[in-house]
Amino acid sequence: MTDFVAEINPGAILVQHLLGAGLESVGNRVWGERDNPPSSYKPSSGAAICFRARGGMDDDTDHIQHVSVQVKVYGKTETQALAAARELHQVLQHPLPTSAPRVSGLKWARREAPGQTLREPETGWIFVLVFYKIMFQGANHV
DSSP: OOOHHHHOOHHHHHHHHHHHHTOTTTTTOEEESOSSOOTTOOGGGOOEEEEEEEEEEEETTTTEEEEEEEEEEEESSHHHHHHHHHHHHHHHHSOOOTTSOOOTTEEEEEEEEEEEEEEOTTTOOEEEEEEEEEEEEOGGGO
């Protein structure tokens, strides 16, 4: 019997989904399972997204994982961070266009709490903190 949890990698699936969605303000500045962007990131380069799973549950019957994800959307200004957070929300709430690469495994995402604008204490970087519940399903059951 295959351990379905081993076949689901929520972080990798979400990174692939976001990069495939073509987030204009973010580009390729998406990092999974990180609290902060790497030290090479500069807000002047454009918006960025970091996320980390913070909990969830498995459903053995349907090979599903429900994962609660903490997302931080960075920007040079509060306006830029909020705009990128709205763009992220649109991508997670609506299916990708048929021309975009499909990501098996990501079934749906729902925002758990509205975004809150904050600053990183050490760097002063502005970010929007938002939480999503995302359902992932094993590749053999998509």
